[in-house]
Amino acid sequence: MKRIAIDMDEVMADYFTSNLQLFNSHFNKSLTKEDLQGKRITDIYPELAAELHEITNQAGFFRNLEVIKGARETILELSKHFEIMIATAAKDVPNSLHAKYEWLKEHFDFLDEQYFLFCGDKSVVQADYLIDDNISQLNSFTNQGILFTSHHNIYVDWNIRCNNWLEVKNYFMKELAMA
């Protein structure tokens, strides 16, 4: 059975919406999602990066993120045909490790926690596929990377891109059909 590794933030968990809300309320700004096409908040306000990191690197922040639409249903379906592994970069947010674990246990209770992986660089991940929104992680990974669309990566070039979980499902159903 082939193995799919899946990133959490911006792929399974809607980090962007919560991060933007927190940023606007904490700094009294009014950035919109449209302002952030192809950019990160810290590209626009680099001088606020350290303080923003401090307020988001909290267990409560990660524990309460929304699930991205379609993630649960598609991953449940894929888990019948593939080994599913969660590969999340937690090295910048060590306070979030336990919160991320609890979030997975709540929203993806059907997954096997043997395959929850908290790491930094994803070159260490042994899997056939990696679904990630971060181009540098896809570059580190040694097998087939799949770019999951997020606001910050819309202008990034990558050979396989999925814009949503329905596209992920279709991609893997084709892979199965060709196997």
Added chain:
Amino acid sequence: MKRIAIDMDEVMADYFTSNLQLFNSHFNKSLTKEDLQGKRITDIYPELAAELHEITNQAGFFRNLEVIKGARETILELSKHFEIMIATAAKDVPNSLHAKYEWLKEHFDFLDEQYFLFCGDKSVVQADYLIDDNISQLNSFTNQGILFTSHHNIYVDWNIRCNNWLEVKNYFMKELAMA
């Protein structure tokens, strides 16, 4: 550069001594290290396994473990010739994730946290070598496993065994010489 993955408990961190002390004081017993050659505490007292797990699955327990003799010096030396990755099974002790991270930052400050990996099953680990005291993890791992001696594994068969960190150093110096 080849990559060595290293387990934490019973390889870098002296889990055994602290666990035995805690067990004896909590349950008013007097087990010795000699009683535990080839066994785990829970082989002798299976009825106490759940309660023992509850008292050790605490951040403070992992945060305060001693470093196993020679680990720091040897890993520092190996880090000049190999990429070092920490691969620790944390799925049974989710409360310990952050404590393990802090322990590594304190005692192995020269390591790159990009390569700290908190996982369950070590089949997910992409590395050339894995040093581990757990035979089932060495069986899961896909490249060269090295059994690090701990009280519970002294009767286990494995093709490469190191009894201490000096033997680990010698093993890898030979590997380098043959490369």
